[in-house]
Amino acid sequence: MIKIRNIHKSYTNGQMNLHVLKGINLDIEAGEMISIMGPSGSGKSTLLNIFGILDNYDNGEYYLDGKKIQNLNERKAALLRNRMLGFVFQAFNLVSFKNAMENVALPLYYQKVPRRKRNKIALEYLDKLGLKDWAHHLPNELSGGQKQRVAIARALITQPKVILADEPTGALDSVTSQEMMNLLTEINQTGITMIIVTHELDIARRTQKTIRIIDGTIQEIVENEVQSTKYEDRTQVRSNVIASEAKQPKNEVTSVSRPKQYEKVA
Amino acid sequence: MFELDKWQEIYSTIRKNKLRTFLTGFAVAWGIFMLIILLGSGKGLENGVTDQFQGGANNGIWISSGMTSKEFKGLQAGRMIRFTNDDYNLLKESVRDHEYMSSRMFLGNIITSYKNEYGSFYLSPCHPDYGNIKEVEMIRGRFLNYLDIDEFRKVAVIGEKVKQDLFKEPDTVAMGEYLNINGVLFRVVGVFRDFGRDDSEQRRIYIPISTAQRVFSGQNVVSQISFTTGDASVEEVDLMLDYTRNLLAKKHTFDTEDQRAVSIWNKNEDFRRFQGLFMGIRLFIWIVGIGTIIAGIVGVSNIMMISVKERTKEIGIRKALGATPFSIISLILREAIVITGFSGYIGLVLGIGVLELISRNLPETDFFRSPEANFSIAVGATILLIAAGTLAGLFPARKAARIKPIEALRDE
Numbered sequence: 001m002i003k004i005r006n007i008h009k010s011y012t013n014g015q016m017n018l019h020v021l022k023g024i025n026l027d028i029e030a031g032e033m034i035s036i037m038g039p040s041g042s043g044k045s046t047l048l049n050i051f052g053i054l055d056n057y058d059n060g061e062y063y064l065d066g067k068k069i070q071n072l073n074e075r076k077a078a079l080l081r082n083r084m085l086g087f088v089f090q091a092f093n094l095v096s097f098k099n100a101m102e103n104v105a106l107p108l109y110y111q112k113v114p115r116r117k118r119n120k121i122a123l124e125y126l127d128k129l130g131l132k133d134w135a136h137h138l139p140n141e142l143s144g145g146q147k148q149r150v151a152i153a154r155a156l157i158t159q160p161k162v163i164l165a166d167e168p169t170g171a172l173d174s175v176t177s178q179e180m181m182n183l184l185t186e187i188n189q190t191g192i193t194m195i196i197v198t199h200e201l202d203i204a205r206r207t208q209k210t211i212r213i214i215d216g217t218i219q220e221i222v223e224n225e226v227q228s229t230k231y232e233d234r235t236q237v238r239s240n241v242i243a244s245e246a247k248q249p250k251n252e253v254t255s256v257s258r259p260k261q262y263e264k265v266a
Numbered sequence: 267m268f269e270l271d272k273w274q275e276i277y278s279t280i281r282k283n284k285l286r287t288f289l290t291g292f293a294v295a296w297g298i299f300m301l302i303i304l305l306g307s308g309k310g311l312e313n314g315v316t317d318q319f320q321g322g323a324n325n326g327i328w329i330s331s332g333m334t335s336k337e338f339k340g341l342q343a344g345r346m347i348r349f350t351n352d353d354y355n356l357l358k359e360s361v362r363d364h365e366y367m368s369s370r371m372f373l374g375n376i377i378t379s380y381k382n383e384y385g386s387f388y389l390s391p392c393h394p395d396y397g398n399i400k401e402v403e404m405i406r407g408r409f410l411n412y413l414d415i416d417e418f419r420k421v422a423v424i425g426e427k428v429k430q431d432l433f434k435e436p437d438t439v440a441m442g443e444y445l446n447i448n449g450v451l452f453r454v455v456g457v458f459r460d461f462g463r464d465d466s467e468q469r470r471i472y473i474p475i476s477t478a479q480r481v482f483s484g485q486n487v488v489s490q491i492s493f494t495t496g497d498a499s500v501e502e503v504d505l506m507l508d509y510t511r512n513l514l515a516k517k518h519t520f521d522t523e524d525q526r527a528v529s530i531w532n533k534n535e536d537f538r539r540f541q542g543l544f545m546g547i548r549l550f551i552w553i554v555g556i557g558t559i560i561a562g563i564v565g566v567s568n569i570m571m572i573s574v575k576e577r578t579k580e581i582g583i584r585k586a587l588g589a590t591p592f593s594i595i596s597l598i599l600r601e602a603i604v605i606t607g608f609s610g611y612i613g614l615v616l617g618i619g620v621l622e623l624i625s626r627n628l629p630e631t632d633f634f635r636s637p638e639a640n641f642s643i644a645v646g647a648t649i650l651l652i653a654a655g656t657l658a659g660l661f662p663a664r665k666a667a668r669i670k671p672i673e674a675l676r677d678e
Contacts, residue, residue: 081587
């Protein structure tokens, strides 16, 4: 689904030239659920932005669903984002003066779907996420978990191939976070590729693979072998992670993992 | 449906920022209001002055004889110049490019009666062309014709007011009736209306000049000769007038530089001078008005800039969800146009309303009457508004379109 080869990206900020991504190679298969971890400034958000065609890259190649993404003009990028991708953000990023239903329907507005039809579809999605009764509430009348559900409904409404989630649980308490992960896992099981950027170990462990980025390079890829959908099972997940760390990672990009550093990052 | 969607998007954002929208709109409304008031007042001034020029063709030339003020070829100054039929005939033959020509006698107000009704009316003997030079409108019957002149007919063409005053029964046509003018009976052959500036133009009686010379003066004296210049250009008219002056100077032996001997009034020249003046006033008004509107536009632009800044995140979200740059530009631009258009329209209506009030309640003076904003001003203002709205929205819209979703969404 996603294939990137030797991606480089640097930002120029006045005199400073910041080399954020230093040659990233990664393959994400359709239907995979992966997490990207790394300290702040490691380049994980930049990578997500490149995946989301929200930002350009300087060098390398990026294939999304077999299509090469390079130097697209803004209009084409916008169309691709609209058709292929769904976004979930840490800050929810709902439009404050639109109610839940209108927020969910917004991507369809840009597909020129008639108002009545898109509102109907939006209601269906809200219903699926258990928010039907809240459809006509403004975002500031909803709890954090509810807002994130609205955001997820909005990401799902275009039936995207990939959902990109940037710290989806960052603003939620731990119980809600786990519920959110349950939801994302369920969505993933319908076949949608899920990429989650997080710095929470608990969250990362619930994905199939964890990609750790430090200083613009992939440091290691950890396979979280056992998928758990329950918060109570997290001890088991932890033991699995440790088990996976003990093994030598298969991927050529990864370096030797050191459990101590892992703990520090987490 | 899709179009309606866009308006609903705009409506929802405007509703969100009522005060801001109101203040912005007020600036524009005020600008348009002032422009309309200024233009309307300018028009009022113009109407007042133009009114002074009413009555008679705009290309009329009026030649009156006077008294010489310079010695010439041994003749003393202070000599009276008198026009006669010869002068009329001379000019009629020599001034080739004239359109209509007539001579007149000044007889002043004459007691006129019909049966037992009496009145004092301005009696104006003239040639048939005078009707064209004066641009009178016949309500009934005809104006004078050359047969009347040649056959010294005793016929009269009377003004509407003359008819009203002498023919008391409202149904009378007055046609074919005989009026007693200073003891001589004249048959009414036509009734006219004159759009001149006051009633006195309507209290006139025109009779053939030949008849008048025979009946009232017994001479061939002419007081004034007037003609129109047709579609001759300004330069051609100047040449025509020079020629006329030289011709008369030669015939009556006076210095061509002597303005008093014969006075030639070129109505068109005066008219043009005023038109130039009003062109200047109008230009000045537009400059001031547009300046006021520009202040409004800058206001709208400024507010929209702030609005775009405030909405950076929202625009970022929209872009992440698949909004194209064009859809963002059109969103902001439409908002600007809606605000300027709507509030400008309110200003327009208010301005026209105030002008109407002034027009109805202010007494008319010679130089100011019926201020108005006509259709073309309204159309011009509307076009101006849309252009203004577009201009006001352009920079904010471009700024909005350049917003990078990532930066916008990072903005907490």
